Amino acid sequence: MLxxxxxxxxxxxxxxxTTLLAQDSELPLGLNLPTADHLHGWQPAIRFTHRxxxxxxxxxxxxxxxxxxxxxGLGFDLGIAAIPGLNAQVYRTSxxxxxxxxxxxxxxxxxxxxxxxxxxxxDETIQRATYAFGTVGITGATLQLPTEFLAGPVTxxxxxTWLSRTTTQDRALFTAGAGIRWRIVEGQSILAEYYPRxxxxxxxxxxxxxxxxxxxxxxGHRFTLLATNVQGTTAHQVxxxxxxxxxxxxxxxxxxxxxxxxx
Numbered sequence: 500m501l502x503x504x505x506x507x508x509x510x511x512x513x514x515x516x517t518t519l520l521a522q523d524s525e526l527p528l529g530l531n532l533p534t535a536d537h538l539h540g541w542q543p544a545i546r547f548t549h550r551x552x553x554x555x556x557x558x559x560x561x562x563x564x565x566x567x568x569x570x571x572g573l574g575f576d577l578g579i580a581a582i583p584g585l586n587a588q589v590y591r592t593s594x595x596x597x598x599x600x601x602x603x604x605x606x607x608x609x610x611x612x613x614x615x616x617x618x619x620x621x622d623e624t625i626q627r628a629t630y631a632f633g634t635v636g637i638t639g640a641t642l643q644l645p646t647e648f649l650a651g652p653v654t655x656x657x658x659x660t661w662l663s664r665t666t667t668q669d670r671a672l673f674t675a676g677a678g679i680r681w682r683i684v685e686g687q688s689i690l691a692e693y694y695p696r697x698x699x700x701x702x703x704x705x706x707x708x709x710x711x712x713x714x715x716x717x718x719g720h721r722f723t724l725l726a727t728n729v730q731g732t733t734a735h736q737v738x739x740x741x742x743x744x745x746x747x748x749x750x751x752x753x754x755x756x757x758x759x760x761x762x
Contacts, residue, residue, distance in 0.1 A: 526576055526759050527586065527603055527615065527645065530692045530710040530725050531737045532658050532676045535613035535647045537586050538578035539604050543762050544756055548572040548732045549590065550755040554747060555726070564753050570594035570734055584608070584615075595623040603645075611650065617643040621735050632744040634665030638729060641734040652682040658738075665697075665739035672699040674738050688714045695714060697740045705745035708737060709752075721759040728752045 524545045538544055539595035553567025560625030584605030591598050601619035619641045627636030642661040647654050656678040663671050667695040678692040694708030712725030728747040729737050747753075 503627050518622050522730045524761060525585065526721070526761060529656065529680065529703065529724065530690050530712045530727070530730055531680050531729065532656065532678050532692050533603065533617050534645060534656060535605070535615040535645045537584050537615065538576060538761070540578050540580040542578045544576040545760045546574040546576065546590070547758040550730070550732060551753045554751040554753045575709060592732055594736065596625045597733055598622045598624060599733055613647045613649070615645045617645060617735065621674065621733055633741055637664060637666065639663040639735060654680040660734060660738050660740055662735055665735060665741050667701070667741045668699065672697050674740070676738055686716050690714060690723070694738055695730070701738050706748055708746035709749070723757040724750045725755050727755060
């Protein structure tokens, strides 16, 4: 009788705590930029990214770029319970056969201000070679400080970034991406991100980058459909400004999507 009286309340408490954990946990990913979110405890998550290589055109003959090639990426994220706010990530994208190993730690989590620090190593595992648009097969490091300002349903973000090198620059540079996320209704959001052309790039021909997206989320899934003129998903590809010849002109944007599963 004692066991019967204890077990139901225990199971209810466990269920409620699990639900709250799932609601509070979030993968630190916007469209391409990292966010100040984090996974709790030892919670795992899988991310799948997909970018169509062919720009969308003003007619449906090529199904708005979907008939062309694509670059897919698969990643695994894990909360580290031993250090509150710490997340680890391994990510691999077919674009440059790039492997990312990253750690992100929460620095500040207040009602209207959140901040994290993220460090990663990137390795393009293809053979090193130099072409007219730059060098491929490079290795480097990235340090970022995702900072978010919350105002009701709207979140403004700024991501100061240090890159140890880029496709055309064998030296470090500083830049910063910016974003906005607007929760229009529960479980649905509109997102936008901006990637400025780094001032240190030698050529003035490189474009500025952008991305616009719509996110639909359930308890465990987040699906984001996006349009962007950048041709990558990693920090050095998106914020370096010179990857694959740099972002396309604004009129030559392409479609893509992110799919996240939080367990």
